[in-house]
Amino acid sequence: MLEPASMTAPAPIRVLPDAVINQIAAGEVVERPASVLKELVENAIDAGATRVEIEVVDGGRRLVRVRDDGSGMDRDNALLSIERHATSKLRELKDLDSIATLGFRGEALAAIASVSQFSLVTNREGAAAGTEILIFGGKIQDVRDAGAPRGTDVAVRNLFFNVPARRKFLRSAQTEFTHVRQTFLLEALAHVGIEFVLRADDADVYRLPAADNLLDRVRDLYGPEVAGHLRPIRFGNGVVEIGGYAGLPPFSRLDREWQVTFVNGRPAGSPVVNFAVQNAYRDVLVGGRYAPLFLRVDLPADLVDVNVHPAKKEVRFRRPTEVRDVIVEAIRLAISGGELPRGKRDDTPREGMRPAFSAPPAAPLRPAAAFAPVPPPVAATQPKLDWAPPPVPAAAPAPAAPWAEYRLLGRVGGQYVVLETADGLVLMDPRSAHERVLYERLLGAMEKGQVPSQGLLPPATVAVSPTQAAALRKHLGLLKELGFGVADFGADTFLVDALPTWIAGVAPGPLLSDVADGLLQGGKGAARDWALPLVADVAGRQAVGFQRELTDAELHALVRDLSRTEMPYTSPRGKPTVILLGLRELHRKFGRE
């Protein structure tokens, strides 16, 4: 008779052999070739490399090789480096609180070596001979002298060859390579002063010369179009310092591929950062679209916990609210001020073009001066200087307008407007543009506490549904702040005796009804925050002139008004206001370089 399994004698507890421990650790640290690459590259960088050459074969499944020109190791150190928790970076537990180098867990090389066919060749400056170590599945096969240049060359072959269960989970070479490339991009962006080469299956994928600043690296990686639409971020509160570049909405994607965050130089995400970024772009981009963003967050090492995620992909902040607020402010300052970093441009007005500014440009609406931009700190915890944006001349804040002067060419489909600018062609959606203009006017007036309100002749009585009436009653104070003269007349009827000046020409009935519907749907956070875009949106829908074709004079006024806004590229609800078609792009489309 068979006994139930639970009745069998318990297996004796055994201490796991090192090789198994390493394999288990490998499960945490090494997921796929990309994670191997990450560990190796960070080791190379920690060794002071100025050039890192990476080679992968078959998406990294057959080979991941990283060669650097860093300090290299002598034989003892080389052997130590492949022992579990052997690390030159961590001696006591308290050191964990002030981790400033990139790789620190000490288990990486040992783990990788335990699940691959591993070779390491390393040499120090001036040493007679280098060391070569060969390890198969965690077992040292050979340690011998080898002639080698200064630096370290690690090759990881046939990852998981001895762990079929994990090898099975590797994806196609193409998918694995996508991950490899993503890791490469992050490292290349994090260390712009280092020369990087990525070769895949014997072909060059990237050759990135050492760059002076992030912008050059971004240009090398993503092309001039993306780089041309970035604004430098420089803001901080003395503790948390934010740097990098924020993209402008004409460029956006449906995924976060273009959004990269570095916390103390380490590529890392955090829900706090994602939330802050979304918040900063909330009235600029439609939900679900992401602008290019290369964000650097620097803060004292004791305010961030990097040891949360085994693969170090995520960090935790000790003061999340503060970090979030500083990030939001930093990005909003960046995308609302300053001019696009562009190449040389012919600034002489062209014949027949109108200057978009007939008066000196308005200063930013926000009290930007209250936060003098702090240059990114050369953090004691962060020896890399590469991130500092190129110095910006201390000129007066330039308008964010996508054109300095323009010519009105005409209309498409009776709806969209075509403009010629010095840079090419601009298509404008008047309704979105109008929403943006209204929104910023209301916002500006509200911030000054002076919303001009046009009296109505005679006051209108507006009847709404009971639910609408409840919403209006709840927000009467807010409506007054927004410039509405609305009074409860009883029986779900309201007396409207004034409207915000800029939308005073519209019929009060439909306007109030739409506003009530918007208030009913609500939004996130304080009513003030979402009520403004709501009013702008409703006003845009109701606005005079958008049921017919705008006259030239109205269009000129709109273009001028839009060019004066802080964020001329999108409506407050995130729809694009303009589509820019640069001459460069036109030349390319016509095959003229």
Add this chain to the structure above:
Amino acid sequence: MKIKVNKEAMIDCLQKIQSVINPRNALPVLSNVLMKAEAGKLELTATDMSLTVRATLDAEVLEAGTTTLPAKRIFGVFRELSVEEAEMDVSDQNVASIQAGSSYFRIHGISEADYPNLPEMADPKVYVVDQAAFRNMLKLTSYGASVDANRPLLNGVLLSFKAGKLSVVATDSRRLALAEHEVEFPADAELDLIVPLKTVEELVRTLGENGTLKILATPKQIAFEFDRILIVSKLVEGTYPNFRQVIPQANGERVAMERETLLTAVRRTSQLVIDAVSGVKLTFTKNRLEILATAPEIGEARETMDVKYKGPDIAISFNPAFLMDPLKALTTDEVYLDLMDDTSPGVLRSSISFVYVLMPIRVS
């Protein structure tokens, strides 16, 4: 149909009617002008279905008939003719052959059977008014009409025939313009008619300076007959807001000002009002007016002018465009502004029968 017409007369008539044609209409025949030749006359008609304009000119009719031809093309052809007279021969297939001096044109038309008929006007009320006076009343008021398509009533200009006078009113609920004129009509012809703005604009363009105008009205249609022109328009249906209740009964304090001086002063200061709606502030002190426009990030503009005023100091803000509109339309030398306080409407008057009520802008 076969006619001989004078080039200039033809151009003159086509100019008067073709602005009615909607350049983007769905029915091709509506891009055409209806031509009817009969008994020494040629009638030209254009319509957008709501508004129809007909002009008549003398022509030598060799063979009576009717057709429709593309308005823009016919106009272009006649404008470029090198001789004074053209002969037009239209076949039964609506193909027009135009011979003028050494030029020859052949233009394809569409059968008049496809062209909409002029609406019937059964038992209309009839009014006779002076052309020039009527045109002036329209000019004095029509700028005040709303252009918001959501408010069809206010998109029109009200012609109110009541108590022996014609009141012409336009408002967009921020200002209201009213002009009045004595007109004789029987008591049973007291009517309120709301005329669409497009029709008013057409009238302002085509009405002459001399002679009278005959207005025929039914509850749904209105027709204007003058010179050799007939304009027939749909009316806006509905009841116009009671404009009398909007005009303040109490007069308040009266300021007398030179119209031209005020207009230019407001125009100058409003240069700084970037969005044309932030308002200019008018401060009245004894015999003095200061007009101030400020734009926080741009600067300010200040004008002072002499006025006739003895009341207490008063300051009030208006939309400069709304203040300028009546000043531009008026021709009198002096205007009067009646003010109560900074939140009550200002009332602008002149020596003629004209009232303009303007709501101030207040800052909350």
